[in-house]
Amino acid sequence: IAAAITxxxxxxxxxxxxxxxxxxxxxxxxxxxxxxxxxxxxxLSFPVFQVNPKLIGGLRIFKNGTTFxxxxxxxxxxxxxx
Numbered sequence: 001i002a003a004a005i006t007x008x009x010x011x012x013x014x015x016x017x018x019x020x021x022x023x024x025x026x027x028x029x030x031x032x033x034x035x036x037x038x039x040x041x042x043x044l045s046f047p048v049f050q051v052n053p054k055l056i057g058g059l060r061i062f063k064n065g066t067t068f069x070x071x072x073x074x075x076x077x078x079x080x081x082x
């Protein structure tokens with residue numbers, strides 16, 4: 001049992017914390033698709049979904065402290081700061 005617990009701890013230790021933000025609630029079909037895509041790279045992950053209306057459109061994904069911003073708000077900021 002101790003070996004199994006140790007092995008599980010090693011697996012869980014590598015599990016990323018993933019948050020997916022969108023400007024409105026994501027439907028269950030799209031959620032499943034996003035989870036499926038993320039599970040290919042991170043099999044033990046279970047993404048958390050949040051609504052952030054400030055994004056206007058698109059998605060923002062946080063993986064272990066790294067931000068991947070595909071939101072319209074980010075694009076608007078890019079044009080303004082150009």
